[in-house]
Structures are given as C-alpha cells and as structure tokens.
Amino acid sequence: MTNIEAVIFDWAGTVVDFGSLAPTSIFVQAFKAQYHFDLSLDEARQPMGLGKWDHIRALGNLPSVDQRWQQQFGHSMTDQEVDALYEAFMPLQKAKVADHAGLIPGASEIIQHLTQQGIKIGSCSGYPREVMDILIAAAAELGYQPDHVVATDDYPQGGRPHATMALANALALGVTSVGRCVKVDDAVPGIAEGLTAGMWTVALTDTGNEMGLTEEAYQQTPEAELAKRRQTITEKFQAAGAHYCVKSIADLPPVLAKINKRIDRGERP
Incomplete structure (x- = not known):
C-alpha cells in the first residue's frame, strides 16, 4: 500500500x-532573429520554469540584459517587445521541441x-x-x-x-x-x-x-x-x-x- x-x-x-x-536554445535564437540581440545561454536559463511569456519578460528585467538592451535600443524592454519576442519564439519552439x-x-x-x-x-x-x-x-x-x-x-x-x-x-x-x-x-x-x-x-x-x-x-x-x-x-x-x-x-x-x-x-x- x-x-x-x-x-x-x-x-x-x-x-x-x-x-x-529545448527552451533555452530557442530563447537565444528568438532574440537574435527578432531583434539581432545577443542573449547568452546562461541568461536564458535564469528564469526557467516560468511560462514562456513571463520568462521573456523576466529576461528583459535581468540587469545584464536590461543594460545591453538600453544600449542597443535606448530604452528598457517594453511589453510590446516581449509580445514580439514571444511570437518569434513560438514557431521556433514548435519546430524543435520534438527533437528534445x-x-x-x-x-x-x-x-x-x-x-x-x-x-x-x-x-x-x-x-x-x-x-x-x-x-x-x-x-x-x-x-x-x-x-x-x-x-x-x-x-x-x-x-x-x-x-x-x-x-x-x-x-x-x-x-x-x-x-x-x-x-x-x-x-x-x-x-x-x-x-x-x-x-x-x-x-x-x-x-x-x-x-x-x-x-x-x-x-x-x-x-x-x-x-x-x-x-x-x-x-x-x-x-x-x-x-x-x-x-x-x-x-x-x-x-x-x-x-x-x-x-x-x-x-x-
């Protein structure tokens, strides 16, 4: 019993x-494809376990990412940019998830x-x-x-x-x-x-x-x-x-x- x-x-x-x-590598690809932004695998892993939209939002809030984002775009990541990254992430993730x-x-x-x-x-x-x-x-x-x-x-x-x-x-x-x-x-x-x-x-x-x-x-x-x-x-x-x-x-x-x-x-x- x-x-x-x-x-x-x-x-x-x-x-x-x-x-x-599967998820970490795709986050790196999505940032690169959508905004030509270099995200490291270590950064991509830090909010793991969250829902994917929330994960991207949390990535944008990481001090290291936020600093580079401001340098590249002149402002912190907006929710609209999170939406765009999520839209880029989804087809990439769907294409690759079965491989893992x-x-x-x-x-x-x-x-x-x-x-x-x-x-x-x-x-x-x-x-x-x-x-x-x-x-x-x-x-x-x-x-x-x-x-x-x-x-x-x-x-x-x-x-x-x-x-x-x-x-x-x-x-x-x-x-x-x-x-x-x-x-x-x-x-x-x-x-x-x-x-x-x-x-x-x-x-x-x-x-x-x-x-x-x-x-x-x-x-x-x-x-x-x-x-x-x-x-x-x-x-x-x-x-x-x-x-x-x-x-x-x-x-x-x-x-x-x-x-x-x-x-x-x-x-x-």
Whole structure:
C-alpha cells in the first residue's frame, strides 16, 4: 500500500530533454532573429520554469540584459517587445521541441514502477498548449503517456509559481488530499508551485536546467566538478524550500519511501 496518490512531474529536464535544452536554445535564437540581440545561454536559463511569456519578460528585467538592451535600443524592454519576442519564439519552439523529447535515463522504469503501485502520474510545464501537444505526441511514441497534462496557458494564473497547474492535476486525477501528492521539478518556480499547492516537493539537481549539461557533456564531466556544482544547486533548492533533492528521476524511489513513512506518521508537507 502507498500513501502517495499522485506524482506530478515537470517535463523538460525532469522526464524528457536531459539538460532542459529545448527552451533555452530557442530563447537565444528568438532574440537574435527578432531583434539581432545577443542573449547568452546562461541568461536564458535564469528564469526557467516560468511560462514562456513571463520568462521573456523576466529576461528583459535581468540587469545584464536590461543594460545591453538600453544600449542597443535606448530604452528598457517594453511589453510590446516581449509580445514580439514571444511570437518569434513560438514557431521556433514548435519546430524543435520534438527533437528534445527523448526520455531521461531511468524515467521509463520509474514511471512504470509508480503506475504498478497504483500511483497516478500527473504533469505540467512552462510550455503553452500548442507546444505541449507536439511534445506529448512525440513522448508518447517513446512510451511516456502521463495520466494528465496541464500546460501553462490552460488556466488563468496557470503559470508558475502559482499553484494552478499542480492543483488542476490533483483535481483531474481525483486525489483525496494534496498532502498525498509529490511535485517533482528541476527549476525553482516549479518547486514553488508544488509548495504553494501544499504538496511534497522533490528537486532534481543534475538532469535539468540548473546543471544545464547535455547527457554527453554530463557523462564527460569529472565527478569532482559535478559534485561541486551539485552542492551549489542543492543549496539553491533548499533555500527555495524543497523537501528533498536528488540527482535525477531515477533516484526517486528512496525519497518516495521516506515521504510515505512521513505521511504514515501524520505529517503534512
């Protein structure tokens, strides 16, 4: 018997797209295509987890970006310019998202393990619905079909760190309590989403946006360097309130066992 009724996963960097590469590279391309503006990958990653319009707005507010934007255009980024960047971003993202639908190692086995235990699989993303529909189809061909999917624009106030997407999953999956749900994510806004929804939260340090490495680069990086970066990432997630931090989705079972025991003792997130 399990006390956990549902696990709600993020997509890129959590279950698919090792390193969360699809959205970051497209932001860089969109800025270059629309405004001939050079955005770095490190800058593109900083607001990851937000809805994509909000992500672009947050990029414009970064001090380094704002300074260069003012130098190039004579003013800070306007909402109209955010709209234009979003319009440039969308077709690029739709064209490329399926290329990054590959499952992160261990994901398929963990999903199967949870399903066999009767745990429902929810999911949500910072991607809008028109991008998610492409990613859902591509992931299904590779064997990943969660019980429910919520996109960032499915509901008003749906974007992270609001709890809307996590709570919409809980309602659709028919759970008896949000305290029996676990939110798994690779970005701080996604952890905030789970906490705001009253769920247990597990942050992934190695496979997503914070580490930001392709699977090949990750495998080639010395463990000492990974450990150093992992410690910094863990401290960031702990400061954000994550209940647990693990390297990847493959490392979930021991943490879920701990959460089960805590629920048994009457603890709540």
